[in-house]
Amino acid sequence: MIRPPARVVVAGLGNEYRRDDGAGPLIAERAVTRAGRGSVVGPLADPLDLLGEWDDADLAVVVDAVHSGQMPGTLTTVELVDGPDGGIPGGHRGASSTHGIGLAGVLRLARAVDRAPGRVVVVGIEGGDFSQGTGLSPEVQAAVPSAVRRVVDLIEGGVPCA
Amino acid sequence: MTHGSGARRTVGVEGISRVEGEGSLRVEVHDGAVTEVALDIFEPPRYFEALLVGRHFTEAPDITARICGICPVAYQMSACAAMEDACGVTVDGRVRSLRRLLYCGEWIQSHALHIYLLHAPDFLGCADAVELAEQDRGAVERGLAIKRTGNLVMATVGGRAVHPVNVRVGGFYRAPDPAAIAALREPLLQARDDALATVAWVSGFEFPDVVGGYRFVALRDPGRYPIESGRPASSEGLDVSPGAFAALAVEEHVAHSTALHARLAGRDPYLTGPLARYALNAGVLPPVAAEAASAAGLGPVCWNPFQSIVVRAVELVFACDEALTLLEAYEPPDPPAAEVRARPGFGTGVTEAPRGLLLHRYEIDADGTIVTARIMPPTSQNQLTIEADLRRVVEAGLDLDDADLQWRCEQAVRNHDPCISCAAHFLDLSVETR
Numbered sequence: 001m002i003r004p005p006a007r008v009v010v011a012g013l014g015n016e017y018r019r020d021d022g023a024g025p026l027i028a029e030r031a032v033t034r035a036g037r038g039s040v041v042g043p044l045a046d047p048l049d050l051l052g053e054w055d056d057a058d059l060a061v062v063v064d065a066v067h068s069g070q071m072p073g074t075l076t077t078v079e080l081v082d083g084p085d086g087g088i089p090g091g092h093r094g095a096s097s098t099h100g101i102g103l104a105g106v107l108r109l110a111r112a113v114d115r116a117p118g119r120v121v122v123v124g125i126e127g128g129d130f131s132q133g134t135g136l137s138p139e140v141q142a143a144v145p146s147a148v149r150r151v152v153d154l155i156e157g158g159v160p161c162a
Numbered sequence: 163m164t165h166g167s168g169a170r171r172t173v174g175v176e177g178i179s180r181v182e183g184e185g186s187l188r189v190e191v192h193d194g195a196v197t198e199v200a201l202d203i204f205e206p207p208r209y210f211e212a213l214l215v216g217r218h219f220t221e222a223p224d225i226t227a228r229i230c231g232i233c234p235v236a237y238q239m240s241a242c243a244a245m246e247d248a249c250g251v252t253v254d255g256r257v258r259s260l261r262r263l264l265y266c267g268e269w270i271q272s273h274a275l276h277i278y279l280l281h282a283p284d285f286l287g288c289a290d291a292v293e294l295a296e297q298d299r300g301a302v303e304r305g306l307a308i309k310r311t312g313n314l315v316m317a318t319v320g321g322r323a324v325h326p327v328n329v330r331v332g333g334f335y336r337a338p339d340p341a342a343i344a345a346l347r348e349p350l351l352q353a354r355d356d357a358l359a360t361v362a363w364v365s366g367f368e369f370p371d372v373v374g375g376y377r378f379v380a381l382r383d384p385g386r387y388p389i390e391s392g393r394p395a396s397s398e399g400l401d402v403s404p405g406a407f408a409a410l411a412v413e414e415h416v417a418h419s420t421a422l423h424a425r426l427a428g429r430d431p432y433l434t435g436p437l438a439r440y441a442l443n444a445g446v447l448p449p450v451a452a453e454a455a456s457a458a459g460l461g462p463v464c465w466n467p468f469q470s471i472v473v474r475a476v477e478l479v480f481a482c483d484e485a486l487t488l489l490e491a492y493e494p495p496d497p498p499a500a501e502v503r504a505r506p507g508f509g510t511g512v513t514e515a516p517r518g519l520l521l522h523r524y525e526i527d528a529d530g531t532i533v534t535a536r537i538m539p540p541t542s543q544n545q546l547t548i549e550a551d552l553r554r555v556v557e558a559g560l561d562l563d564d565a566d567l568q569w570r571c572e573q574a575v576r577n578h579d580p581c582i583s584c585a586a587h588f589l590d591l592s593v594e595t596r
Contacts, residue, residue: 017213017228042324046232048275049324052310105292109279112295113303132213 004037004157005059009117011050012042013064013103020072020127020140024063027125027144031063031151038155047106055110057117061154062103063147065127065140072128073143075150080107080120123151189556189571196556199549214535219245219504219526220331226522226537227325232275235268235316236515237522237537238329239390244522245331247404248509251502256495257333258390259488263343264319264326265389265513266485270353271312272516273478276579277360278305281471284573285367301363304356308478311346311353315485318342333499343492346485354482358454361475365458369468370570372558374551376465377430378438379543381514387443387480388514395442396432404510408523411538424543431546434518435578436473437464448487451480467551467577474579504530515540517579541580548578 010032012025025043032040038061041053047062054060066076080103103122110116125147129137136144190198210229214222222241227234239261246253253261278301279291288294295302319338320326328334381392382401394400394407402410412428426432441463444455455476464473510523518540525533555574559567 015228017210017225044324045228046324048279049313051306052313105290108292109295109302112292113299113306115306132210 004155005057005118007057008038008059008061008155009054009057010038010040010061010063010151010155011044011053012040013044013047013062014042015045016043017132017134019129019131019133019135020125020137021065021130022134023065023125023127023136023140023144023147026136027123027147027151028061028063030144030148031061031155034148035152035155047103050103050106051110051115054117054120055115058119059154060117060120061123061151062120063123063125063151064103065130066124067127067130068124070126072126072137072139074126075143075147076122076124076126077150077154078122078124080104080122121154123147123154189552191556191560194560196553199553199556201545201549201552211535211537214524214532217532219248219524219530219532220502222522222524222532222535223329223331224325224327227329229537229539232272233268233515233517233520234325235265235320235329236513236520238326239265239513240511240515240520240522240537241524242329242331243391243404243511243513244509244524245511245526246500246502246509247511248507248524248526249331249502249505251332251500253333253500254495256493257498257500259491260319260334260337260495261329261390263485263488263492264316264329266481266488267312267315267319269312269389269481269516270315270478270485271309273474273481274305274308274312274360276516277364277471277474277478278302278309281474281576281579282364282367284569284576285364285369285471304359308353308356308360308482311349311482314349315346318346330499332502333495333497335498337494337496337498340492340494343489346489350482350486350489354450354479354486357475357478357482358450360478361454361458361472364471364475367471369466370555370558371466372468372551372554373465374433374467374547374554376437376441376547377426377432378441379426379432379434380438380442380519381512382442385446387446387448387484388439389484390513392512392514394512394519396426397438397441400426404512404521405508405523407512408510408521408536408538411521411543413538413542423545424538425546431550432543433547433578434540434543435470436477436518437467437470438518439514440464440473440476447476447480448483450483451476454479467574470577470579504528517541518544541578544578544580548575548580551577 010028012028014021014024016022028040028042032038107120128139188200223238226237226241229237283290283294316326321328378397381388382395383392394402410426411424413424444462458472504526506528508525512521521538523536527533551574552571555570559570
């Protein structure tokens, strides 16, 4: 029997005025509404804002648009681990981020002060258009339902990370 | 990264960590003389101004808040001020006080973030805040607690801590319940104590002996430290209306950067931010902040950019204290917003973002559609001065090895807490010395 995590925080990182960068907050909001449990946080522009928001969570799901060279709309799920890059491919310096401290750094910081969630899982959705403006690209828009399902499954404890 | 030999040396910093955004800075030294300092911005220019054109004037606060995740309230406040100026509306005192309280929350969280997580590691030999937490967990916990209180103020007044949703042109959508405002008192009392401890902590850091020659520009607001209103003033006697300042502060493109560089009257670089605010307004700090400044050894003007962390800590005390004063006097504005009707014309709004003066100027038509938009963030105003600081730092540090010189240059940039994502979406800072 799969037991869902008791306290779940779903955070949407991104900027809805940078087109596909807005996918994270949109997916986070819809997933929590669909699941009927968990707390949604966002839109967050900076991973540092997770501090204080995810402290007591058994599971934190961070949904963010990514830029890794895959086809737009491709989903990637990664559970963060200890280490400079947190297990995020290319995540050691957040190369495409405006943020002073990347997600892996924020998790390390949270762990250093005993304020980290039990688990942190990142659901990344490959973006194709990060230009100024609102609205997702068609490819990313088409992948939103799958991303929402994946986050809902995580909330309900049913998806191992891959 | 180091290249060259003999009289020519190149130190390249691929990117500077702990700066909001990414950029690169190149410094060239030839035969012991600094020949070039160039702060390069690789990202295409910001198109938020273009995005605003054609939108309704009431949308500006929410759209511009997305420019920066650290200081959304600053963008909202300057946008509201500009639109109200364009429409000839003056909001009442209760709305102004509530705006100031919201803005205090942003100062608290932004200053705590910069002091503890981005700037202090420089002075303590730590690579980042994680290392600092391992070395001095109590300090980082104190910083995070202060930041949480700032976020709590923003969430209580603004509806949420990140990109507040309760702000509108004319005031607020809803006035917070007095009980919710009163509940901020205890956390703010603790934050003020923690801020005082912050001043004592950072004033004990070791500072390089560097004296900057600055032309300071900040708002002045009669009788009080400027946040959400005031007139632009300078250390050289400037005292003008926001609209006149918009005309005076001329922005230009330079070859190595896609951000705009601002000069006064098209000629003089200047500095905005905590050092400038303090230099022009130290005399109106409340006693608790003034005494903290004095105990930290600050005079009426601080010329050492490395000590900006001390000034920022004093402003942290001020922001906590000011928030407490405002919440004690809180009366919900009724109605929560003034009615603002569009009329054709120009409007300018200036407020003090945590990093410095933030100017918005718009032209709207009779229907309230935005015709032109200009946003001048503090970082683009400070960029030329940051370059001048770097020149001084390199000239004074030519005897340092490359790694130490590079470290010192990175510090020199972080002294001014640049938020490059305001000036352009990303900045990579790299320094080259030859």
